[in-house]
Amino acid sequence: MATTQSNPQERTARELLTQRPLFLGVDGEGAAHYWDSYEFALAVVSASGEAEKVELSKTPFETLSEWCEYTRGERGWDIGPHVGGSLVGDLVRMVEA
Numbered sequence: 221m222a223t224t225q226s227n228p229q230e231r232t233a234r235e236l237l238t239q240r241p242l243f244l245g246v247d248g249e250g251a252a253h254y255w256d257s258y259e260f261a262l263a264v265v266s267a268s269g270e271a272e273k274v275e276l277s278k279t280p281f282e283t284l285s286e287w288c289e290y291t292r293g294e295r296g297w298d299i300g301p302h303v304g305g306s307l308v309g310d311l312v313r314m315v316e317a
């Protein structure tokens with residue numbers, strides 16, 4: 221039987237963000253990362269329930285991809301990150317490589 225109930229970390233993220241957040245993944249310290257493209261902000265919720273809202277414009281990162289790479293370097297990813305891409309973005313990365 222399918223359930224539509226969210227886990228505690230997602231409920232916390234929903235309280236911090238405007239629209240239903242997109243689950244990005246779980247970092248190496250067990251914190252879940254959620255993305256709100258409307259606000260251009262993230263909710264980072266630890267396993268213990270501590271949470272913070274991070275507005276991307278208030279960080280040194282311009283894109284969600286840069287945030288994910290920063291997280292990979294600082295904490296690693298246990299799950300994810302699940303970030304959508306585009307054909308144009310893939311082509312740009314191939315040309316730059």
